[in-house]
Amino acid sequence: MASSNPSVFLLMINGQIEGAKFPEYDDLYCKYCFVYGHDWAPTSGVEEGISQITSKNRESHNLVWNFPLDITFKSTNPFGWPQIVVSVYGPDTFGNDVVRGYGAIHIPFTPGKHTRTIPMFVPESTSRLQKFTSWLMGRRPEFTDPKVVAQGEGREVTRVRSQGFVTLQFNIVTKDMKKLGYDTTPRSSDGASVTSLSAGDPTHTL
């Protein structure tokens, strides 16, 4: 474990998909997966999962999954930093499962606890004819691979409709990033403990 000259750094992610807000839909479940660059590899944990189906609370209209995330990655290069891709599905009026939203976000890289709310969107048909036929058939457009929402290329051709939010919690631990020379937090926070000490202790002021 203790190596003086590391060649990789580790990113440990603990967290949960807490829940969602979708004003128009109910009885939803979600899937998640991770998208990461070539230099990245998972060392332990599960890369994808599928949650239970949850219904809205009568008062708060919240959807709660409380679905655990637990994975560790190793890498040599921050480029291709992992993103979590979440897709939410639920039944339409005929009982078929249709997509209610896709969303993605980069895993935070500063150690500690983070809460992130990500917007969820679905692709829209571009032509009115397609819109009409999809309404008639009860099928709406979906991405064949949800991982496209984590990519920056080729998005200019898509039209989407954002219709909800998913809340995620992350507890991040990194190892050996500092040893490899990466600064992920501002220098002033290192010195924060020193200033608070001198402020609290009057003998330090000359």
Place this chain on the structure above:
Amino acid sequence: MRCMLAPYTAREQYLSFREEDGDLWITNTKSIVSESKVPNSQMAQMHSLVRPTVLISACRSGKQIATNLSSDINTRFRGGRTSSWKFRDSWYVLWIISLVDFITKCEGPVWLMAELHIIGHIIGASGFPQTSLFCKWGIHTGGAWRLLSGLREGQTQVDFPQVGEMAYWSHPIDIHYTTKGLQGWPKLHVQVWHQDSFGRCELYGYGYCHVPSSPGQHRLQCATWRPLGSWQEQLAQMFVGGGPQLRSPDLIYSGADRYRLHTVAMGMVEVELGVILRHFDRYGVES
């Protein structure tokens, strides 16, 4: 002086090796400029930037070290190529790897260029007259900055939000730069466009913000503006849409030629950027 040639790419480029007064020199036969001397000590490395992204290193050593080294390099750099051979009394290992691999994966006393990673999202925009919006974005840097990997410009999807007044794009950004100087620290510039139900596009705003220079996660709000035409143009815009646009988008992030421009405030673009710095402290840069 003795010479030998070694092919190293599919493009029929050759490296010539020659020895002069006990020093080994490597020259790329296509570009004479990249000639380098290999130090005489064992395991020493020589780096020569022959092609923009390819870096060549050579080292002289005993046979056992040479074989160990080439297998070590093969495991560490998946994309790299190595070869070893005997020339006179020493063994030489040559390896060809991309500059990115070299900078990020090599250890020890190699070039330590300062590196900057920008990782984040363009979240969305609010405060515009309509909510069906998309955004063209780009990152502008000074000449000392070099893009190693990632996209430096792009265009988001068009969002028609169902709830609320904000259009969400969640467009990912992941860029890796190295730099030799601080001038021209990266700036993110955006153009917000409105797309109506007929697919017509109209400019809604220009804006830019500096990429934060301190490491960590940052949430930025980028204020935008749009050029205002004459009163005739404004009247026409009220009825038929459209409106003036900048002829050169450089004006978004430069202050040089703005003094005669008349503009009006538009909405806000929200961006979340994470900044990771590497090796800036070795050059005494405080951030």
